[in-house]
Amino acid sequence: MPKLVANDIATALKKRISSGEWIENGRMPPERDLASEFGVARNTVRRAVSFLEDDGTVVRHVGRGTFLTATNPGSMAATVSRMEGTSPADMMEIRQLLEPAAASFAATNASATELNAVREAHKIASESQDMPTFEHWDAEFHHRIFACSRNDFLKEIHNLMRILRNQAPWFEMKKRSFSEERRSIYCSEHQMVLDALLRRDPESASQAMLAHLRTVERNLLGR
Amino acid sequence: MPKLVANDIATALKKRISSGEWIENGRMPPERDLASEFGVARNTVRRAVSFLEDDGTVVRHVGRGTFLTATNPGSMAATVSRMEGTSPADMMEIRQLLEPAAASFAATNASATELNAVREAHKIASESQDMPTFEHWDAEFHHRIFACSRNDFLKEIHNLMRILRNQAPWFEMKKRSFSEERRSIYCSEHQMVLDALLRRDPESASQAMLAHLRTVERNLLGR
DNA sequence: CCTCCCTGAACCAATACTGAGCCAATTTTT
DNA sequence: AAAAATTGGCTCAGTATTGGTTCAGGGAGG
Structure with missing residues (x-):
């Protein structure tokens, strides 16, 4: 890996989200699972998910999980990505x-x-x-x-x-x-x-x- | 005729940037890699990259790397938030x-x-x-x-x-x-x-x- | 001689990732 | 109701990468 792994993971996640993964219950896997799946430390996954959170793709709740918000087509983030x-x-x-x-x-x-x-x-x-x-x-x-x-x-x-x-x-x-x-x-x-x-x-x-x-x-x- | 290797490298870099190289993630290789690739000292590459920085082609961040301004990620979100x-x-x-x-x-x-x-x-x-x-x-x-x-x-x-x-x-x-x-x-x-x-x-x-x-x-x- | 550009090397400072641990909120199980 | 498990939030020490800086030298041209 060349570095800036978190960026790559963030774009990978976005791709998987927009391809309809995890859409059935709107919930992403736990950070720990993603970390082991991507083969990186949880901190790195956390940063990647933070990017998604920043542009409104996702919302996080302690003890519950991370949830997609992309089901809202009227959001700024969705508009920008359509652009x-x-x-x-x-x-x-x-x-x-x-x-x-x-x-x-x-x-x-x-x-x-x-x-x-x-x-x-x-x-x-x-x-x-x-x-x-x-x-x-x-x-x-x-x-x-x-x-x-x-x-x-x-x-x-x-x-x-x-x-x-x-x-x-x-x-x-x-x-x-x-x-x-x-x-x-x-x-x-x-x-x-x-x-x-x-x-x-x-x-x-x-x-x-x-x-x-x-x-x-x-x-x-x-x- | 003066050599001005740094200038030559700067124009070579501009050419490669404009031909679409490194555009996928907007990130240039580390200065040390470029130095060995061009077969010059890192100082020389640094001066070359400084020219690109001066005319706004590129932005540098310690510890992260050198990035093309054209594909600066997140500026989209910043623009929207200014809106x-x-x-x-x-x-x-x-x-x-x-x-x-x-x-x-x-x-x-x-x-x-x-x-x-x-x-x-x-x-x-x-x-x-x-x-x-x-x-x-x-x-x-x-x-x-x-x-x-x-x-x-x-x-x-x-x-x-x-x-x-x-x-x-x-x-x-x-x-x-x-x-x-x-x-x-x-x-x-x-x-x-x-x-x-x-x-x-x-x-x-x-x-x-x-x-x-x-x-x-x-x-x-x-x- | 001096000046300018490049080399080569070392060190500094900022950032990224790892791996581990603990906390707090929530859900699930007992 | 209580205990256990799950999950995101957070911190820390350690390592690696990368741009920022400085310094001592070499060679070319005035």
């Missing part, structure tokens, strides 16, 4: 709804300092030479626009999208669709968004962002 | 972005069965006598519109909003702003949304929904 299956097409659709609005809000609400942060992210992305660096500062550019939209909920939704986009299937997709030519197109589109923000022009900021996202969608989904 | 502090004003702003779009999607994508489900929720809400029942079927009406928008991600975002709106501070707010007169206004506005959906008219579905949400916002925030 992980989001398709690129669905996400691009929502980005085209939210990001132009965020850009519009930003044009009216941002402070000069915040706009400078946006400009800086754009600058670094433009000057970057390799794909990982560009990726990072590209994402940062978009994120900083959300950050000055002055709507915390919107900002957090974007955080969710950002996390989802950094997971495995997306990663392959981005790699395939990356090219130097596209990078420079993205940069010039970013520039137009930035210019509109600096002019404090909500309408054209929104339009520039929408145009950019349409380009991204075409490149990503090959439409 | 719990969402203000009513922020949420209403986002609802006015998303729900008209959902209604528009629904008008073009919904099946007849799904539209019947929407109609049914509207009917029960209209006929309800007490506030909790109305609340529930009101929420259900909105949710079922999202359900036939054919965008799973959008649907899950609405789920999040719905969960947040069912928490304590919101509940008080809704109770205060509830009245029989307002209930009947809501119902007639719902009716207009439903009519537009049944006519398969995306544009007026979107407008009717927006009009409704503006009413809700006025009542809730007293504007």
